[in-house]
């Protein structure tokens with residue numbers, strides 16, 4: 403269930419030197435960062451995650467360094483707040499709570515290559531909507547909602563991570579999750595409803611295991627799947643070209659897609675049970691990369707090449723009419 407109440411602010415003071423942390427394992431890496439599982443020694447056995455960010459490539463780092471960590475914190479149970487940050491040599495270390503199941507993207511790439519079932523998607527997205535409603539009330543935006551930035555803990559709790567400023571190169575036509583109006587950041591600025599667009603694209607990625615348009619990046623097209631009318635209508639409403647016509651997070655959470663939505667235990671049973679740990683999954687993904695892709699992945703590419711999947715027209719932002727919903731006759735909506 404999504405949470406309504408705000409969490410009390412973190413009061414523990416985390417040490418601001420690298421010697422106080424024992425690195426246990428790598429759990430992931432991003433464009434300009436490596437994420438470690440570590441123990442905070444003075445608070446033994448407190449397990450934390452440390453994101454070590456390389457300033458060289460990251461506009462985000464410069465933005466982050468210009469703000470005290472307390473300003474980056476949000477009091478909401480579905481938002482992952484950094485615990486502290488400090489520099490080590492030339493890198494910024496951001497210490498965060500350890501989310502033992504890692505990101506949705508990492509879960510999908512290891513165990514759910516064709517995406518999650520709709521009931522699982524509903525639980526996850528309802529939690530995210532709770533965070534977005536909170537941000538709406540504060541007239542704040544996340545700006546970069548995507549499955550890589552949604553983390554899950556062993557009890558099924560879902561948190562939005564990485565309140566980051568995407569680099570200008572991220573705001574390009576190939577950045578799947580970025581809303582059309584946000585692509586022109588310098589001219590139009592960001593608007594609150596850009597998060598709702600990214601939320602819609604995230605919903606599609608959770609349903610297919612990859613974002614729409616990703617076949618342009620030489621990924622196999624998604625498998626054809628049948629979706630409920632409620633799911634298609636919910637996603638279509640997020641993908642209005644006109645941001646003012648997209649629903650607010652609050653309105654979306656009352657959408658029929660979220661009716662009878664399960665609780666966090668549903669995620670534990672249907673997603674987390676039997677899932678390899680985030681560190682095991684990361685090791686496996688490195689081996690696969692090193693070997694140039696495993697044979698089952700290559701087989702999967704062969705098998706799915708002939709199956710029609712999302713055909714997302716980048717120019718007109720239209721999705722293959724095979725997914726068209728009958729619920730609206732409003733032409734300005736993206737067709738599913």
Ligand SMILES: Nc1ncnc2c1ncn2[C@@H]1O[C@H](COP(=O)(O)OP(=O)(O)OP(=O)(O)O)[C@@H](O)[C@H]1O
Nearest residue numbers: 429430431432433434435437451500501504505508
């Ligand atoms: N707090 C955390 N707890 C557990 N695992 C985490 C945590 N933060 C990140 N990870 C894991 O590390 C992976 C990489 O995270 P990272 O934040 O570096 O990705 P990214 O957002 O793509 O990076 P970047 O911000 O550099 O673009 C995630 O997919 C997730 O599995």
